[in-house]
Amino acid sequence: MSQTSEFEWDDRYLMGYAAMDDTHKEFVDCVDAMLTASDEQMLAALDAFIDHAERHFEQEKAWMSADGFPARDCHVEEHDKVMESAYEVRKLVAEGNCLVGRDFAQAAMEWFPGHADYMDSALANWLVKRAHDGSPLVLRRKKPGAEQ
Numbered sequence: 001m002s003q004t005s006e007f008e009w010d011d012r013y014l015m016g017y018a019a020m021d022d023t024h025k026e027f028v029d030c031v032d033a034m035l036t037a038s039d040e041q042m043l044a045a046l047d048a049f050i051d052h053a054e055r056h057f058e059q060e061k062a063w064m065s066a067d068g069f070p071a072r073d074c075h076v077e078e079h080d081k082v083m084e085s086a087y088e089v090r091k092l093v094a095e096g097n098c099l100v101g102r103d104f105a106q107a108a109m110e111w112f113p114g115h116a117d118y119m120d121s122a123l124a125n126w127l128v129k130r131a132h133d134g135s136p137l138v139l140r141r142k143k144p145g146a147e148q
């Protein structure tokens with residue numbers, strides 16, 4: 001774990017489906033590791049991210065396939081775009097271009113909240129409904145001073 005975080009977990013990312021929430025916490029940690037990596041650490045951090053993202057996206061794809069989820073193609077397309085960039089960026093970082101690794105990490109951080117809100121939350125709702133016939137129960141801690 002790095003000393004200073006650039007990208008921290010926030011409970012507003014909680015989707016109410018525990019397996020997905022755990023994976024998303026790991027995603028945030030992996031992106032944070034890239035954001036705070038030194039030039040020497042960048043390639044290893046990127047490899048760790050790729051390893052995570054492959055499992056993360058495969059898991060969601062499997063959930064969507066098993067349930068015949070309606071918005072599957074659009075969701076999978078967004079994942080695929082991230083992986084395409086990740087593999088491209090990996091080549092450049094391996095050649096010593098660490099700056100592109102940092103830009104990628106920044107882009108991944110900016111990508112996540114929107115993707116989680118629009119794509120993953122719909123999937124989480126679907127999964128919870130199928131499992132319990134109800135909406136996900138999400139308990140978020142209130143941040144001190146935060147508005148209701």
Ligand SMILES: [Fe+2]
Binds near residue numbers: 056
């Ligand atoms: Fe996700």
Ligand SMILES: [Fe+2]
Binds near residue numbers: 060075079115120
């Ligand atoms: Fe997703």
